[in-house]
Amino acid sequence: xxxxxxxxxxxxxxxxxxxxxxxxxxxxxxxxxxxxxxxxxxxxxxxxxxxxxxxxxxxxxxxxxxxxxxxxxxxxxxxxxxxxxxxxxxxxxxxxxxxxxxxxxxxxxxxxxxxxxxxxxxxxxxxxxxxxxxxxxxxxxxxxxxxxxxxxxxxxxxxxxxxxxxxxxxxxxxxxxxxxxxxxxxxxxxxxxxxxxxxxxxxxxxxxxxxxxxxxxxxxxxxxxxxxxxxxxxxxxxxxxxxxxxxxxxxxxxxxxxxxxxxxxxxxxxxxxxxxxxxxxxxxxxxxxxxxxxxxxxxxxxxxxxxxxxxxxxxxxxxxxxxxxxxxxxxxxxxxxxxxxxxxxxxxxxxxxxxxxxxxxxxxxxxxxxxxxxxxxxxxxxxxxxxxxxxxxxxxxxxxxxxxxxxxxxxxxxxxxxxxxxxxxxxxxxxxxxxxxxxxxxxxxxxxxxxxxxxxxxxxxxxxxxxxxxxx
Amino acid sequence: xxxxxxxxxxxxxxxxxxxxxxxxxxxxxxxxxxxxxxxxxxxxxxxxxxxxxxxxxxxxxxxxxxxxxxxxxxxxxxxxxxxxxxxxxxxxxxxxxxxxxxxxxxxxxxxxxxxxxxxxxxxxxxxxxxxxxxxxxxxxxxxxxxxxxxxxxxxxxxxxxxxxxxxxxxxxxxxxxxxxxxxxxxxxxxxxxxxxxxxxxxxxxxxxxxxxxxxxxxxxxxxxxxxxxxxxxxxxxxxxxxxxxxxxxxxxxxxxxxxxxxxxxxxxxxxxxxxxxxxxxxxxxxxxxxxxxxxxxxxxxxxxx
Numbered sequence: 114x115x116x117x118x119x120x121x122x123x124x125x126x127x128x129x130x131x132x133x134x135x136x137x138x139x140x141x142x143x144x145x146x147x148x149x150x151x152x153x154x155x156x157x158x159x160x161x162x163x164x165x166x167x168x169x170x171x172x173x174x175x176x177x178x179x180x181x182x183x184x185x186x187x188x189x190x191x192x193x194x195x196x197x198x199x200x201x202x203x204x205x206x207x208x209x210x211x212x213x214x215x216x217x218x219x220x221x222x223x224x225x226x227x228x229x230x231x232x233x234x235x236x237x238x239x240x241x242x243x244x245x246x247x248x249x250x251x252x253x254x255x256x257x258x259x260x261x262x263x264x265x266x267x268x269x270x271x272x273x274x275x276x277x278x279x280x281x282x283x284x285x286x287x288x289x290x291x292x293x294x295x296x297x298x299x300x301x302x303x304x305x306x307x308x309x310x311x312x313x314x315x316x317x318x319x320x321x322x323x324x325x326x327x328x329x330x331x332x333x334x335x336x337x338x339x340x341x342x343x344x345x346x347x348x349x350x351x352x353x354x355x356x357x358x359x360x361x362x363x364x365x366x367x368x369x370x371x372x373x374x375x376x377x378x379x380x381x382x383x384x385x386x387x388x389x390x391x392x393x394x395x396x397x398x399x400x401x402x403x404x405x406x407x408x409x410x411x412x413x414x415x416x417x418x419x420x421x422x423x424x425x426x427x428x429x430x431x432x433x434x435x436x437x438x439x440x441x442x443x444x445x446x447x448x449x450x451x452x453x454x455x456x457x458x459x460x461x462x463x464x465x466x467x468x469x470x471x472x473x474x475x476x477x478x479x480x481x482x483x484x485x486x487x488x489x490x491x492x493x494x495x496x497x498x499x500x501x502x503x504x505x506x507x508x509x510x511x512x513x514x515x516x517x518x519x520x521x522x523x524x525x526x527x528x529x530x531x532x533x534x535x536x537x538x539x540x541x542x543x544x545x546x547x548x549x550x551x552x553x554x555x556x557x558x559x560x561x562x563x564x565x566x567x568x569x570x571x572x573x574x575x576x577x578x579x580x581x582x583x584x585x
Numbered sequence: 586x587x588x589x590x591x592x593x594x595x596x597x598x599x600x601x602x603x604x605x606x607x608x609x610x611x612x613x614x615x616x617x618x619x620x621x622x623x624x625x626x627x628x629x630x631x632x633x634x635x636x637x638x639x640x641x642x643x644x645x646x647x648x649x650x651x652x653x654x655x656x657x658x659x660x661x662x663x664x665x666x667x668x669x670x671x672x673x674x675x676x677x678x679x680x681x682x683x684x685x686x687x688x689x690x691x692x693x694x695x696x697x698x699x700x701x702x703x704x705x706x707x708x709x710x711x712x713x714x715x716x717x718x719x720x721x722x723x724x725x726x727x728x729x730x731x732x733x734x735x736x737x738x739x740x741x742x743x744x745x746x747x748x749x750x751x752x753x754x755x756x757x758x759x760x761x762x763x764x765x766x767x768x769x770x771x772x773x774x775x776x777x778x779x780x781x782x783x784x785x786x787x788x789x790x791x792x793x794x795x796x797x798x799x800x801x802x803x804x805x806x807x808x809x810x811x812x813x814x815x816x817x818x819x820x821x822x823x824x825x826x827x828x829x830x831x832x833x834x835x836x837x838x839x840x841x842x843x844x845x846x847x848x849x850x851x852x853x854x855x856x857x858x859x860x861x862x863x864x865x866x867x868x869x870x871x872x873x874x875x876x877x878x879x880x881x882x883x884x885x886x887x888x889x890x
Contacts, residue, residue: 480727480731480732481728482727482728482729482731482737482740483731483737483740486735486736486737486738488735494735496731496732496733496735497732498723498727498732524733538716539719539720539723539732541719541723541727541731541732541733541734542732542733543731543733543735
C-alpha cells in the first residue's frame with residue numbers, strides 16, 4: 114500500500130534509482146593480477162589450513178570463547194591479555210593508514226576478503242561459463258538444459274566453497290578435527306548457524322552482490338579516500354598522453370592523425386570489477402585493483418607505445434611532471450615516515466611484551482568482613498584471598514610468601530599450592546604478624562605477596578597489599 | 586508489582602509509544618505516496634552537477650522500516666514494554682533468571698547427586714569436590730567466617746574444634762541449612778550489678794585457665810551456678826542443643842579479654858538487636874542440598890584431616 118505511487122503509470126515519471134547493471138568482468142593478466150593471485154592463494158592457504166595445525170596435543174590456533182582462552186601456537190591468552198587485541202587492532206589501523214597513504218586502496222585491491230573471494234568465485238565462473246563474451250551470450254540465451262546445467266554447476270561450486278569457508282571459520286572457535294566428524298547435523302546449533310551465516314555471506318556478498326558491497330555498504334571504502342593526499346600513488350590515466358583517444362592502425366603517425374596513445378579499446382572498462390572508466394579520473398568506486406593497468410599495458414605493448422598510460426602515480430607527479438625517482442622520494446614523506454615509525458614501535462612493543470609475558474597472574478584481595486584479628490595473644494592476623502592464575506599449559510607448584518613487616522609469614526598455609534595448567538584458584542590464607550614485646554604502632558602497613566613456582570624461576574610475581582595492625 | 590510510583594507514568598509511556606508508532610506509520614504512508622524525482626529549486630545545486638531533489642526513499646529502506654514497525658508492535662504485545670502492560674508472553678526478568686538457574690541446576694545435578702551419595706568423611710578427602718566446596722565457601726561463607734574460616738570477633742572460627750551447636754556432620758549440616766541463633770539474656774541485674782558481673786567473669790576465667798582474681802571466685806562460682814549453669818552446664822562445658830558454648834576452653838567467640846567477657850554478660854546476645862545480630866542465617870533458600878552437603882564435608886574436613 115505504501116509504494117502504490119511508484120507502480121502508477123504516470124508517463125513522465127523518472128526514477129533516480131538505477132537498477133544495477135550486471136558486470137561481465139573480463140579477466141586481466143599482468144603483474145598486478147599475479148600479485149593478487151599470489152595473495153589470494155597465500156591468504157586462503159592460511160585461512161583454510163591454519164585450523165588444521167596442531168600444537169602438542171591441541172589445535173595450534175583456537176579461540177575458545179566459552180572458556181575464554183585463546184590459543185596462539187605456544188601462547189595461551191586470557192581475557193586479562195586483552196591489550197594484545199588492542200595492539201592487533203592498532204597494527205591493523207596503522208597498516209591501513211600507511212599503505213593507503215603510500216599507494217591508495219591497496220587493502221581493497223589485493224587483500225580484502227570481499228576482493229579475494231570475489232576473485233575466487235570469478236575463477237569458478239570463468240571455468241564453468243567461459244570468458245566474458247561467452248558469459249554475456251549465455252545470459253542472453255533462452256533457458257536450455259545446457260544453460261541450466263552450467264548455472265547449476267557454478268552455484269553448486271560456489272556453495273561448496275562458501276560452506277567450507279563457513280566450516281573453516283567455525284573451526285577457529287571450536288576444534289575443527291572434531292567438528293568435521295560431526296557434520297552436518299551433529300554440530301551444535303550455534304556452530305551450524307555461524308557456518309551457514311558466514312558461508313552465506315561469502316556466497317551472497319561475493320557471488321551476487323560483488324561491487325555493490327564496495328560501492329554502497331563498505332565504510333572503509335569511503336573513508337580511505339580521506340587518507341589520500343597529493344603524494345599518494347593512485348591508479349591514474351595519463352590524460353595528457355592518452356588524449357585525444359581514438360581507434361587507429363598500428364602504423365598511423367600520431368601527430369598527423371592528431372591522436373594520443375589511448376586506442377579507446379575499452380579493455381580498461383571491461384576488466385574493471387566495479388564497472389568504471391578509469392579515464393574519467395579518480396572515482397570513489399575504484400578499489401585500486403590495477404586490472405586496468407594490466408590490460409592497458411598489454412595493449413601498449415601490442416601498439417609499440419611506451420608503458421604506463423595507466424599507472425600508479427601521484428597527483429603531484431602528474432601535475433609537476435616528476436620523474437619516477439622524484440615521485441618515490443615524495444612518497445616517503447613525513448606522513449608515511451611517522452606512520453611507519455608508530456607501526457614499527459607498536460610491533461616492537463607487542464613482540465617484546467609477548468616475549469616477556471609472564472604466564473602467572475596474581476590477585477590479592479583482603480577480606481572485607483574484618484580488618485585484623487588477634488589470633489592468640491600478641492599475634493595479629495589479616496586474612497586474604499590470593500588468586501593465582503596459571504595461564505601456562507602445565508600444572509605448577511607455587512610457594513606464597515609475604516614480606517613487609519618483621520617476621521610476617523603466611524601462617525598455617527599448606528605449601529606448595531598446586532594449580533593445574535590453564536586454570537586459576539583462590540587461596541584463602543591468614544598472614545601472621547607476631548608483635549614484638551614492646552608492641553608495634555597501630556596502622557596500615559604495605560606488604561608484598563610473592564608467588565613463585567617451585568620448578569620455574571620465570572614464574573614469579575609480586576603483588577602489593579596492606580596489613581592492618583590494630584591498637585596493642 | 587508496578588515499576589511506577591503513580592499511574593500517570595504508565596499512561597505517559599503508553600501514549601508516547603503508541604503516538605510514536607502511529608506517527609511512523611503515517612510518515613511511511615505519506616512518503617510512500619510522494620511523487621518521484623522532480624528537478625527542484627536550482628539553488629540546490631552544488632559543484633555544477635550535484636542536485637538536491639525531493640526524492641522517494643529507496644524501496645528496500647521503506648520495506649525494512651515496515652518490517653521493523655510490525656516487529657515492534659508484535660514485541661510490545663508479546664513482551665512487557667508498553668507501560669505497565671505485562672505482555673501476553675508472560676516473560677519476566679526474574680522468570681528468565683530462574684529458568685537459567687534451573688538449567689544450571691539440571692546441568693550440575695548429576696555431579697551433586699554423586700556427591701550426595703557419598704559420606705561426609707569420604708567427600709572431605711575428594712580433592713575435586715573440595716575444590717568446588719572451597720569456591721562455594723568463599724562466595725557464601727567467607728564474608729563472616731573469613732576466607733580462611735578462622736572467623737573474627739563475633740563470628741566463630743570453624744577450625745578451632747569448638748562447636749557450640751555440635752560438630753558432627755549432621756549437626757553441621759543442620760547449622761548451615763536452618764541457620765543458628767543463640768540467645769543469651771542480659772545477666773547484669775541477675776548477678777547483682779557490676780560487682781557480680783566481675784565475679785562471674787573471674788570464675789569463668791578460672792575454669793578456662795586464664796589469669797583471674799582469686800578473691801572473687803567463690804562469689805562468682807555461686808552466681809554462675811544460680812544464673813548461668815542452666816544453659817552452660819554446671820561444669821561450664823555448654824549445651825549444644827541450645828548453642829550454649831563451652832566456657833572452659835580457650836575459644837572466645839566474642840573476645841577473651843575480661844572487658845569483652847563482661848560486655849557479653851551485661852548485654853547478652855541477640856536479646857536486643859540494637860547491639861547487633863549474631864545470628865547465622867539459614868542457607869536452605871540460597872544453596873541447594875548438594876551444595877550444603879559439600880560445604881558440610883568441607884567444614885567438617887577442616888578439623889578432621
